[in-house]
Ligand SMILES: [Ca+2]
C-alpha cells in the first residue's frame with residue numbers, strides 16, 4: 575500500500591518492540607527469532623471444536639511476532655499495483671538458498687524444494703507445500719512452483735558483512751541476491767523462463783538465507799520485501815522477499831509474501847498496530863502465519879480472478895455457499911463501483927481450522943479504503959472490513975485480536991438482505 579507514514583510505522587513498531595518477545599531481539603547475541611517448536615498452535619482440530627483460550631492467546635502472539643518481524647515490508651514494499659505477476663496458469667518462481675562461511679546451512683536444499691513444490695507435502699508439520707496452498711485456494715487456477723537450486727549458494731562475504739547494521743537497510747541484502755543471481759547466470763541459468771505473463775519482469779523472487787536473523791529491526795538482513803533490478807536473458811527482476819531459514823519451514827509468511835508478489839495483494843493488517851484490520855480472517859491479515867495459514871479472504875480471490883461470483887441485485891433465498899470453495903456473492907453499491915459487499919462461507923476446517931469463529935462472512939469492500947484506517951468514517955475506513963454480526967467492531971477497536979469477532983451464521987439470502995441496508 576502506498577503511504578506517507580513510513581516513519582510513523584517505524585516508530586510504532588519500535589515501540590512495540592519494548593515488549594520482550596523473541597521476534598524483537600535487538601542484539602546480535604539474541605539469535606533466536608523463531609518461535610519454539612512447542613509453541614506452534616494446534617493445526618488439526620476437528621470441525622467445530624473451538625480453539626481453547628490458551629491456544630488462542632498463543633495464536634495471537636505468534637501472529638503478532640511474525641508480523642512484527644515482517645513490519646519492515648510496509649515502507650519498503652513496492653507500491654500497490656506497481657508490480658504484479660500472473661495469478662493464474664503455470665507460474666514458476668525462483669527461490670534462492672544462500673549460506674555463509676560463518677553460518678552454514680542446516681536444512682537440506684532438497685527439503686526446501688519439497689516445501690515449495692511437492693504435492694501432498696507434510697514436512698515440518700505444514701499443511702501442504704506452497705504449491706499445494708495456491709492450488710487449493712485458487713481451485714486449481716494457479717499452479718505455482720519454484721526453482722530451488724540443488725545446492726546452497728555460498729556467499730562471497732561472511733554473514734557478519736551482510737548483517738552490518740552500519741550499511742543502509744536492504745543494501746547488502748540486494749548485494750547478496752545479485753551475487754547469487756549472477757552466479758546462476760554464469761552457470762547458464764535462463765531467466766527468461768521465469769516470466770509467465772511475458773511482461774519482461776521475473777514473476778517472483780524469494781531468498782532464504784541460512785541461520786537466524788542476526789539483526790535488529792530494519793537493519794542488515796532483517797526479513798523484508800523490496801525490489802532489486804537484475805537484468806539477464808531479456809527479463810529483469812523486480813520485487814523480492816528475503817527471510818532467514820532458522821530451523822524450520824513454515825508456509826504462512828512465504829504464502830503471504832508471494833500473495834504480494836504474484837497477485838499484488840495489499841496487507842490487511844494495520845501498519846500502525848492500533849487496530850486488527852482483517853484479523854485472522856485473511857492470509858493478508860494475521861491469518862498468514864504458521865504451518866497452516868488461512869484462506870485468502872473473498873476480496874483477494876475476487877481480485878485474483880479466482881472467485882465464482884454471483885451478483886445479487888435483489889433479495890434471494892435458497893442460495894448455496896459451500897465452505898472451502900471460492901463461491902461468493904456480490905452486492906454492488908447502487909452508484910459507486912468501487913464499493914460493494916462480498917459474502918463467503920468460512921468454516922473452521924481444512925485451511926481455515928485456525929479461525930476464531932465461523933459462519934457467513936460479509937466483507938465490505940471500498941477500493942479507496944486502507945486497513946490502517948480503523949476510524950469507520952466516510953473518509954477513513956478499511957479497504958476490507960469484516961461486517962461483524964455482533965456489531966462490536968472488535969477488529970477496529972483492537973480488543974484481543976479477533977477473538978470475539980463473529981461471522982454471520984445465517985443463510986446467504988438473509989445475510990445479503992441485511993448487508994444491503996448498511997452501506998458505510
Ligand atoms: Ca542466462
Ligand SMILES: [Ca+2]
Pocket residue numbers: 659660768769770771772773774775776777
Ligand atoms: Ca512477469
Ligand SMILES: [Ca+2]
Pocket residue numbers: 844845846847848849945946947948
Ligand atoms: Ca490504524
Ligand SMILES: [Zn+2]
Pocket residue numbers: 647830831834840841
Ligand atoms: Zn505483507
